[in-house]
Amino acid sequence: MLEKDISDFFTYLKSVNTSQKFLEKCYHKNDIANASKMSYENSYRFLYYLEHGLHFYDTGNSSSMVVKPILYFYGMVHLLKACLLTRKPDYPENTTMLAHGVTTRKRKKQQYSFLQDEVKIQYKGLFPYFSQHLFNIKHIPFEKINMEKLLISIPELNNLFYFHRNENAQIKIGDLHSKLLHFPNNILDTYHLTENKFIEKLSKFLPNFEKTQLHDSSFTLKLSSELIPSSQGPIYFHGDHHAFYLPTNRNNFMTSHEVMHHYLLLYNLSMICRYETEWWGDLLHTLPTEDYPFIKHFLSITAKKTPFLLGVFLLNEKEG
Structure with missing residues (x-):
């Protein structure tokens, strides 16, 4: 199962007919009532989540680093919602699930370090919801976590940590x-x-x-x-x-899924893009700290890896 397998599978899903058949198989596998009816009702929504999510990634790939985190984050959110429809045909069951499920702390204006920054997990919202229903993690193994620990979990960053x-x-x-x-x-x-x-x-x-x-x-x-x-x-x-x-x-040593880590990193970076403009501008133009190479390399990795890992999830749903 390599990148081309996932790319071909995304291409296979680019029609209402194939998306409906795929969803129906997922619903039968998960013992969901009215599988045929539910798959028909969700086929367009599923297709558009995939299409829009991949389009966000494509746009991010050709955009300035200034806005990449925002585009990748919302691309990821759309792909996550497509994945959720394979197991939760009524998603979202209520409006609390539309929240991000994570918050950032107040930033200090001086001596701020992205690597040492933290995010805090909320009890409700998309993050705990997809963690449970996609990866069977009912209890998040941390209440808050810093960015360096999340980055350490991504093997493609191993060389950079070594340097x-x-x-x-x-x-x-x-x-x-x-x-x-x-x-x-x-x-x-x-x-x-x-x-x-x-x-x-x-x-x-x-x-x-x-x-x-x-x-x-x-x-x-x-x-x-x-x-x-x-x-x-x-x-x-x-x-x-x-x-x-x-x-x-x-x-x-962590038992959480890498997709969860990419979500938390992208959420924090997308918030920095929007609300910490001066710090973000300094980072991109004056390259003052070691944060820059880690953020830049992470963005190049997550652009490919998050769609791949969520594609692995969807393909496993078809083959499982």
Whole structure:
């Protein structure tokens, strides 16, 4: 399942007929009553959510960095709503679900650091709603979280963290279409766990497996089935390397989905674009802090990766 598979699948969905058939299959799979009727009623809405969402991304790709976060954020929101229609045909059930589901704190005018900025999760709104219904995360594992921790969860930023911090934020543990996951023994030190406890910690996030010791310096897990590139924590998918990565430090071990992290980052950046114009202008024109390379690189990654990951979700709904 690669980028071209997702692109082809989005093309397949670009008609009312195919969207209706796709939704009907999703509704039957999820035991939703009146699947045929509901899929017919939602087919245009689903199609327009996809079409408008991808158009926001295309426009963002050709736009100045000044407005990219806003365009990518609303592109993501439209794609999320399309995904929600596959499981919640009555979405939105009430107006509280139309809120973003997250807030930003007041910013200090001086010494502000994006990497250390935080967002706070709300009990109602789109963020907790899609986290539950798309990724089965009923309880968000954090009440607030800073931007650096969210960025660390994105494997494509690993090199940038290495250049800035002189250490890897994540390590590669396996390849797409392989059933083998490899772990260096020294990861046990950063997690402060024995090998058995470490494997036990990971086991709930993996298909059935057996352990095989290959070298003195590492151990390997052989899975019963291949991992799919969904990027569900704690194992995240590197889209450029077609590989799976794990945070190197236990403090960055998270079980939330990477899509959730992109949403929070884009929400915060889109708010900065709109309401912190002076800081945003200084960032783009004078490049004063290390925030700039992280934000710039993140925007180039999320432009491709968020549509890909949500496309993976939709394709899995069809094939599941």
